Amino acid sequence: MNDGNISIKNTTTKAQIISAMKVFGLEQKANLKVKKYSLGMRQKLAIIQAFMEDQELLVLDEPTNGLDDAAVTLFQKQMKALASEGKTIRTLADTIYHVNDGKITKES
Secondary structure (H helix, E strand, O other): OOOOEEOOOOOEEHHHHHHHHHHOOOHHHOOOOHHHOOHHHHHHHHHHHHHHOOOOOOOOOOOOOOOOHHHHHHHHHHHHHHHHOOOOOOOOOOOOEEEEOOEEEEOO
C-alpha cells in the first residue's frame, strides 16, 4: 500500500473507503475484524463495497436484509443519489412489508 490505494481494482484510496464507511456509521469500526461484525454491519459493508468503485452494473440481492430502519433509509437515500447521477436504479419488488415487534405492516 505504498501509494495509499487499497487493492480492489486499485482505484480506491483508504481515505475514500473511510469516507464511504462514514455514510453508514462504520468508520469507527474500520479496524475491527469483519468476522466480529454483526449481520447488519456486514450488510452495510457489502453495500459500501458494491458502490465503491462506480461499477457499470450492480445486482443486489436483498440489500436491506439485516439492516435497521435508519440504515434502510440511508440505503434508499444512496440509491436516489445514484439515480440523480444518471445511474439506472430498478427495484423488482411491487410491495414491501416490514416486520417490527411481531407486527407486519405494508409500506405505502
